[in-house]
Amino acid sequence: MTTDRTAGLLVFEASWTAMASALAALPAHIVVAHADGRLSCDTATATDLLSLVEGALLDSRAWLSDAAPIFHDAIRRAPNLRWVQSASSGFDAPFLRELADRGVAVSRTTVQSLGIAEFVMARLLSLFQREPERHALQAARDWRALPFREIHGTRWLIVGFGTIGRDIAIRAKAFGAEIVGMRRDPSPDPAADRIAHPERLSDELAGADVVVLALPLSDATRHMIDAAALAATKPDAVLINVGRGGLVDHYALIAALDAGRPAHAILDVAPLEPLPADDPLWSHPRVWMTAHASAYGDGLGNRADRFALDNIRRFLVDGTPLNLVGARD
Template sequence: MNLSDKHAPFPVRRILYLQKAEVLEQQKAQVAEQLGAALPEASTTFAGSAAEVPKGASFDAVIAPTLPWLPEALARLADYRWIHFLSAGVEKIWAMDFDKTRPLMTKSSGVHGAPMSEYAIGAMLYFTKQFGRFHDQSRRAEWQRTWLDELTGKQLTVLGLGHIGQSLARRAKAFDMQVAGTLKHLRPVEQVDRVVALEEIGRELARTDFLVCCLPLTDETHGLVDAELLSNLKLGAVLIDISRGGVVKGDAVIQALDAGILKGAALDVFEQQPLPADSPLWKRDDVLITPHVSGTTPHYLERAIDNFIKNYNAKNQEGMFVTPVSVMKKY
């Protein structure tokens, strides 16, 4: 088959599903049921390690997370045409030793939209309604009232209007917030009042009440949220980091908190994970720390497999995948 012919049929009869052994047993039944219902003519082989991959076998599609042993597993195969990753972020694959130009590759874009945007809304409410303060007071059986603020009319600025950022914008509009955000290629985005280039974000930062970072970790974004960027924020803003560890510089966050630029920060990812026990971030009352959980959801696997199915249908009906991994972005 000529895979470059976009109108050629793309049958999937044999699927290889890879997963960590301790997770595989929990997922087998759901994966088999979901794939069986959508692709009844396909058979699925499961492997919890590279050694379990049938040597010399050929598969139409491989479904896998970005496992460290993925290259070893692929090397055992005689042929495979398509890899679908169970994650939306695939940064790890570029350092892996397998040919990224030979197979077609797709990712599970959009699976994080609901949980991560809900996390960001929760973090905004946490600081706006002072839940941390009231939690501490309740432990002391202390009745101390105070006037609370609200989200209505506040500005949310989103660094990265991808699936997560757009999902967050829709939810923020339910609170009557103003929404601005960045895109690499400018275009109108539903529920976003102003879309700007990252290089032009300064004007929006000056009126930002909540800055949410949803950017992937790339050469361009590494260390992007630094002391200089944060210094442009409106005084008393709140930073929420649900990106990838390394986009936001931890020492810059501490500086901005000490200077009063930031009123608070909700941090789900860090430059070093787990966050070291001696990090000064742990001891701050103005920081909400969570252990990289903003994207977790009981619906993750279902959505990721559904993403595979949508890609399969789109390839056969329209001739192209809906969530491709662009090799050209790296090579």
């Protein structure tokens, strides 16, 4: 693609407000979709602005807005749309699947990995170090030492060894943990002590002290952690899910926790989000639940904007954006 302003990039009103100068510098007509349904463009006079659109920026401002359905509709109505930059690290959202089925290329975002990796370490350290009990002792003015569990020497099975899984592995390895990365690609990885194929899930679960799920949800991965998989875990194992809620059969998980295997579950995702107030996961004594917020570090927004702008330039200049996913992913 040439670098003159022939193609159009569709962006949400809030995204334009936040990144106007950077977006205006791109070699494209910036078509702004307003929350009230209007379209505007400062550099084009076409009566049908959507006909100019070949790419779209579906960032978190668009995803999380009350006007998201209006922006989605504008994307649907762009007849020449070829590519969308998504703010999501996954590809299970129905709208993204819809675009892929239409033949539109979608790029996901992986800049969430840094915050997610820090979240995993913080939650596990808090559990191993018995922080809630320490706070209770302080509140009770009880001068008592609590023994704690060390990360050093533990074995971590990280199921899904992409950007997120590797960033978690790098941090856990710095504490002296042994890392088993699980993925289909058998190539060695410097972030792992060894790589295991998903077919070995049950065998690897039996030796893991910490099991981290950091992979997308698909037909092949739905409920991969079921009753049989949970029965294979060590009694003192910790299950951490920062992937998608559907990776785990939560009815089986509650039953397994009640039976004492695994010892604890740290969940940042749920089978239904928002998780209903009466769901037993909220109150289970062996579950630590958060609201799909593991990526929300204070640097996420800037990293996401930088990545999106760089990837948009790649799309506009030579048609080679990064992190492309397809309908079969």
